[in-house]
Every structure is written in structure tokens, then in C-alpha cells.
Amino acid sequence: MTSVTRPEAGVDPGALTYRVDGMDCASCVLKVERMVGALPGTAAVTASFTRQTLTLHLDERRTPRTLLETNLRALGYAPSLLSPAAQPATQPAQAGPDLTGHSRRRAPASLAWSRTxxxxxxxxxxxxxxxxxxxxxxxxxxxxxxxxxxxxxxxxxxxxxxxxxxxxxxxxxxxxxxxxxxxxxxxxxxxxxxxxxxxxxxxxxxxxxxxxxxxxxxIQALTALTPNTALLVGAAGLQEVPAAELQVGQTVQVNPGGRVPADGTIVSGTSSLDDSPVTGESVPVTKSPGDHVYAGSINASGVLRVQVNAAAADNTIARIIQLVEExxxxxxxxxxxxxxxxxxxxxxxxxxxxxxxxxxxxxxxxxxxxxxxxxxxxxxxxxxxxxxxxxxxxxxxLSAGTRRGLLVKGGGALETIGRVRTVAFDKTGTLTAGQPQVTDIIGLNLPTQDVLRLAAAVETGSSHPLARAITARAAQAGLTLPHVMDAQAIPGRAVTATAEGRALSVASPRHAASLAPLSAALQARLTRLEEQGRTAVLLLDGAQPLGILALRDEPRADARSAIAELRALGVRTVMLTGDNARTGQAIARDLGLEVQADLLPGDKLRVIDGYKTQGGVAMVGDGINDAPALAHSDVGIAMGGGTDVALETADAALLHERVTGVADLVRLSRATxxxxxxxxxxxxxxxxxxxxxxxxxxxxxxxxxxxxxxxxxxxxxxxxxxxxxxxxxxxxxxxxxxxxxx
Structure with missing residues (x-):
């Protein structure tokens, strides 16, 4: 019998994984799980129909592995233990980590039915x-x-x-x-x-x-999308290495016509990439330095150099397959x-x-x-x-949806999506592109250049889209930012830091008003900006306003069509946003949906509870502050460009970044x-x-x-x-x- 060698990092050393040939239906999976789960000393028993695998913890002092395998064979199945030792060292091109972290062999070619x-x-x-x-x-x-x-x-x-x-x-x-x-x-x-x-x-x-x-x-075809080898950029030039051995931080070169070997960020070069194997998006996307690329995407034209962001076992394709199996x-x-x-x-x-x-x-x-x-x-x-x-x-x-960029994490979620009566959307990064631009800088008690310089310093280190927009505008202006100390975020309210001896903050108008009353003239200026669909924030020194920065995040190109499609399906749509009411209403009016604004993360949970009583609610979001709402709703749907927290919390994910995917999920659920x-x-x-x-x-x-x-x-x-x-x-x-x- 093949012994289990030391598993790779991140793998539970107590888990056994078998390939179980002949496990071809849901009743087979149920039969195997019942039989194995009834054996003494077994725990965490999971059978996967997609990969024909059985994973479990086994106390061999109570049930020998030979007895487990004998029982499987008696039921008509052929178990074979998967382990690193099962892969010959002379075939590195075929190796690669599977989703359990074990050495992966390419799935054997299916036999013709007459040979089974x-x-x-x-x-x-x-x-x-x-x-x-x-x-x-x-x-x-x-x-x-x-x-x-x-x-x-x-x-x-x-x-x-x-x-x-x-x-x-x-x-x-x-x-x-x-x-x-x-x-x-x-x-x-x-x-x-x-x-x-x-x-x-x-x-x-x-x-x-x-x-x-x-x-x-x-689903199994996804495992073949990642190339076996990669061109590693090193001091001695290009070196061909197994893609499975790439490490985070290394740089690889992707030539025209080649597949990207790992998830990463482009460091040099511009090219069109076909992401359809991963996202289902049929139109090639032009990407340049700073843009994210997926393992398995096809490079259409230019030479790219990509910094690896994830090991093979953690890339997007591996995560998709793992989530589908779960x-x-x-x-x-x-x-x-x-x-x-x-x-x-x-x-x-x-x-x-x-x-x-x-x-x-x-x-x-x-x-x-x-x-x-x-x-x-x-x-x-x-x-x-x-x-x-x-x-x-x-x-x-599930298979059809995954191939088209709609990842649903289970039959329960798939069944529920088609029954929801309300779909609630986050605004920034969901209905909008998540790339706001600074449109106005107004100095109150400070020159506009200093307003931008100090605000950017306070926002340094924040990953919020508004913070990135402010720091990007300061970089474009070539400003030198002062050193800051004690930086911290107050979710939904402000970001604070100490700079140049001042206790500065970039705050929402509502938070600023809670610190000290705002003058009528200042309120009027904020109102005008917000009525134009802009998000206004104040630079404060303590409670004293120093300036105003206004930003606007344009709606996604397909957002209006997505809302119309959901209405045609009989689904109510509403936008939940932390923005002020006037800005929220301007965006919602443009898209044709209801809006509830001035919401903190906790407020969103209370709103979702109300919609739950009206026939079920799905929440669509992409950020860390959306994670509680995604988990609290009947169905949480994460946008593909969102954070890992949102993707892990949600019940479904849109691997492409099209809002119309929400309507597609409803249609898929109802068709199912x-x-x-x-x-x-x-x-x-x-x-x-x-x-x-x-x-x-x-x-x-x-x-x-x-x-x-x-x-x-x-x-x-x-x-x-x-x-x-x-x-x-x-x-x-x-x-x-x-x-x-x-």
C-alpha cells in the first residue's frame, strides 16, 4: 500500500484523500459518506462527485486503512490513495498542487464507455x-x-x-x-x-x-488551464521552471499567445488578455502595469512581465474549483x-x-x-x-454557471437566489466602477494645494477607493507628503492621523457635524456638490474644517441595464450606501432604483433585516465593510474584483465585474x-x-x-x-x- 508522505504547507497532516473510481452519482456520494462515516475512528468525511475523491480523518488504531479500502471495493468502487509519492519525480511537467495541497497529477483521460x-x-x-x-x-x-x-x-x-x-x-x-x-x-x-x-x-x-x-x-477542464511551465525572470535571464514551483514575489515573463502561469500583477508591458477561461468574459481586456492577471488567461499580443501574487494552490482557478467542490x-x-x-x-x-x-x-x-x-x-x-x-x-x-463567470457555493444558495424579492446593492465598487476621481478641491482656511497635500498624507495606507483617489491626485500634482503618525480608520466616518503637529482627519460631513456645528455657508457648498452626485469629504484639524474635497465615482456601463433586467424579473432593487442622501439619490436616479443612504455597516444589517421580512433579500457588494451584510442576507453575492473577505463571506460571486451577472444568477436559479x-x-x-x-x-x-x-x-x-x-x-x-x- 502506498504510504502518505509529508503534506505541503497549509494541508491538514491528518487528512487522507482517495480517488474513488465509479462514484458517478449523487446517491453514490451519499452511500460512500454514510458507509465511511459509520466506521469507528473516522471524522470530517467528505466525498466529492466532481473530482471523484473521498477525504477523511482516520484513526487507524480503530479502523485500519485496509478495512476502509476493502469496504469501498465491496460497494463496487475502486479507491486509490492520492499522495505526493504517487507522482514520479521524472515527470515534473505533470505535477502541480491539487486543492488539498497534495501533488496533483493531470486527471486521467476518460475511458471509452465500452472499456469500462x-x-x-x-x-x-x-x-x-x-x-x-x-x-x-x-x-x-x-x-x-x-x-x-x-x-x-x-x-x-x-x-x-x-x-x-x-x-x-x-x-x-x-x-x-x-x-x-x-x-x-x-x-x-x-x-x-x-x-x-x-x-x-x-x-x-x-x-x-x-x-x-x-x-x-x-469543472475538471479548469485544472488544465494553467500551463505546466513558466518563464522565470532571474539574474541569469529567462529560465523555464515548473509553474507549480513558482513562489510569491517572483517575476515571470508571458509571451504573446501564452497562458499566464500564476495570479499576479503586471510590472511591465501592455497587452490584451483573454480572461474567458476564468471569468467567462468573452471580450479581451487590455491590461498594463499595475493591473491584476489570472492564472490561465491567454496573452494575446504584447510581452508581459508579471509578479507572482499567489502560489499555484491558491490561485483563482484553484479557489474556484475548491469552492465548487465545497x-x-x-x-x-x-x-x-x-x-x-x-x-x-x-x-x-x-x-x-x-x-x-x-x-x-x-x-x-x-x-x-x-x-x-x-x-x-x-x-x-x-x-x-x-x-x-x-x-x-x-x-x-453549478458547472454551467462557473463556465460563464457565475460562481455559486451550493445548491442551497442556488435555490434561494431565484426566490428573493429584493436585491440590495452596495454603491462604491459594485454599482460604480470603484475608481472615483477628485473633481473639486476647496480651501477654507488653507490653500487648496495644502488641503490636497495634508488629506493625501492622512489617507496614505488606506485601501478605500476614495483614499486611493486622493493620494493618486496628490501624486499627479507631484506633492511631497508629510510624515504621519497614529493613523487609524473610523469605519464609515473618518480617517485620522497626526501630521505637522496637527490632529488631522478626513471625515464625512455628518461626522464633522457631530464634532462641531458646520456653518450655513459650508453646508450650502456641500449640498451643491452632493446634488451633483459627488461625494464630499472634509479635511479637519480637530473639529475645525480646513477644506473640502469632492469626488465622483461613475456608474458601471451595465449598471442601468442590470437594474432594468431585475425589474423585468419582478425583483425590487435598492442601493445601500454610506454616502449622504443627496449623492446617493443622484446616482440612484441615474440608474433607476431606490436608495437608502447615510448607512454605517451596522445600519445596513438593520435594513437587510427589514427586507428579509418582505420575501427574502440578496446583498451585492465587494468591500470589507460589505462582508457583514453579505453574511447577514439570505444570499450574499460578491463582485469578482472585490476583497477576499467579501468573496469568502458571500454565497455566490461574479467572477467578471458585470452587474448584469446578478440578473443572470436569478435566471440560472429559476431555470434550475x-x-x-x-x-x-x-x-x-x-x-x-x-x-x-x-x-x-x-x-x-x-x-x-x-x-x-x-x-x-x-x-x-x-x-x-x-x-x-x-x-x-x-x-x-x-x-x-x-x-x-x-
């Missing part, structure tokens, strides 16, 4: 079934033997897995129902129908595996209900089938007829299609829920039809199996339609003209 174990079983049992049918024209006795052989061959692996499931605590598995039905059919002299039953069931499982491969392919564990409420229902449903099916098979004959009915009906009910009652109906749709939707309702109708409708026809004597066994296999095929095909989902774009709504500068 399930494919070979389908072919063999199909050949035997066809041979038996042909023999029936020559000698019926040989045909009967052929049907019995086909039935027993097909049922053997099912019966073996059914017995293993029963031994491990799950006596009412789907495999048990089909095995009982097939063996019962042979026992009552209906071997041909028993053979057809197991053949159809095997075909259904094969189709399920093929569909699972298609659903996970979109999303599998965050089940939709509908999926959790179906899971609970199926635990009682399957034993109920067995009980009803037994009563139908035994009670009427004991009361004088024909044994053969009622045993036949009981066996049919076992097949009709198989919950495979029912269990698959929700997670198959959710998995397809429609798909799920259709799936449930397929699964339950077919069962209801075949239940009635079976009790009336109109359904034979091979038709009864279609109630499950046929429903499974329909449910799977319908769920796969979501892989082709694409956002619907309405005509852009023209923006209102911006106010004329003062």
Missing part, C-alpha cells in the same frame, strides 16, 4: 440476451438457459454490492431491489424478463456514468428533503411489494400472478430517478428549479403510471423497469440540458447624462 467495467457488463449481458433470443427460433430449451445465464451474469455484481451494503448498514439499497426482482423472476420461470430487467438496469447505470462524466468535465456539500433544501424521504421510501416499497406478493395468494389468489406483480413493484419503486432528480440538475447548473420540477414530475409520474398498470395486470417486468431506468434516463437528459444554459441579454438601457461639473 460497466460497459463490458452491458455488452456481455446484451450479447447473451441477443443469443438467447436467436436460439429461441431453433431450440427453446437452449434459449431458456441463455436467458438464465444472462440474468444471473447481470445480477451477480448487483447482488454482491447489495449484500455488501446490507452488511455495512444499508439493507434497502437500489441494488438490493433489482437483485430481488431479477432473482425472483428467474425463480418463477420468467428468466427472459429477468434478463431484460438487469440489462436495462445496467444500461441505465452506464448512461448515468456517461452523464456524470459530462457534468464534471466542465458547494456539493451545501445541498439545496429540496435535495435534503429527497434524501430524507428516500430513507423511508425504499423500505416502504419493499414492504408494499411483499404484501402485494403474499397477501392475495394467501386469500386465494394465483401465486404466480401476484408474485409477478410484487416483483414488478420492486422495480417500479426503485428510488434511483427520484434521488438523482435534484443533484443532477444542481451539478449541471424549473428543471428540478420537471425531473420530479418525470420520476414520480412514470412510477404512478406503471404502479396503476401493474396492479391492473397490464405491465410486464421489462416494462416495469422502465419506470426506474426510463425515468433515470429522462431525468439525466433533462439535467444535462442545463449544461447548455447561457445568459439572456436584453437590449442595453441608455444611461442618463452625468451632471455637469461645477
Amino acid at each position: 467495467t460497466q460497459g463490458r457488463l452491458v455488452i456481455t449481458s446484451g450479447v447473451l440476451l441477443a443469443a438467447a433470443w436467436l436460439l429461441g427460433f431453433a431450440e427453446p430449451r437452449f434459449a431458456t438457459a441463455g436467458y438464465v445465464a444472462a440474468a444471473l451474469l447481470g445480477v451477480w455484481p448487483l447482488a454482491r454490492k447489495a449484500l455488501a451494503s446490507a452488511r455495512l448498514g444499508d439493507p434497502f439499497s437500489i441494488n438490493m431491489l433489482v437483485s430481488l426482482a431479477a432473482i425472483g423472476a428467474v425463480a418463477i420461470g420468467e428468466a427472459p424478463e429477468g434478463a431484460v430487467v438487469v440489462f436495462f438496469f445496467a444500461v441505465g447505470e452506464l448512461l448515468e456514468g456517461v452523464a456524470a462524466g459530462r457534468a464534471r468535465a466542465g 458547494a456539493e456539500g451545501n445541498k439545496a433544501p429540496t435535495a435534503r428533503f429527497i434524501d430524507r424521504f428516500s430513507r423511508s421510501y425504499t423500505p416502504g416499497v419493499v414492504l408494499v411489494a411483499a404484501l402485494v406478493a403474499l397477501l392475495p395468494p394467501l386469500l386465494g389468489g394465483a401465486w404466480h400472478d401476484w408474485l409477478y406483480k410484487g416483483i414488478s413493484l420492486l422495480l417500479i419503486g426503485c428510488p434511483c430517478a427520484l434521488v438523482l432528480s435534484v443533484p443532477a440538475s444542481i451539478t449541471s447548473a 428549479m424549473r428543471n428540478i420540477r420537471i425531473n420530479l414530475a418525470f420520476a414520480l409520474g412514470l412510477k404512478a403510471i406503471f404502479l396503476v398498470t401493474t396492479l391492473l395486470g397490464h405491465t410486464n417486468l421489462w416494462m416495469a423497469v422502465l419506470a426506474d431506468t426510463g425515468a433515470t434516463a429522462l431525468v439525466t437528459a433533462n439535467a444535462l440540458r442545463l449544461l447548455r444554459w447561457a445568459p439572456h441579454r436584453s437590449a442595453p438601457v441608455p444611461a442618463s447624462p452625468a451632471p455637469h461639473p461645477a
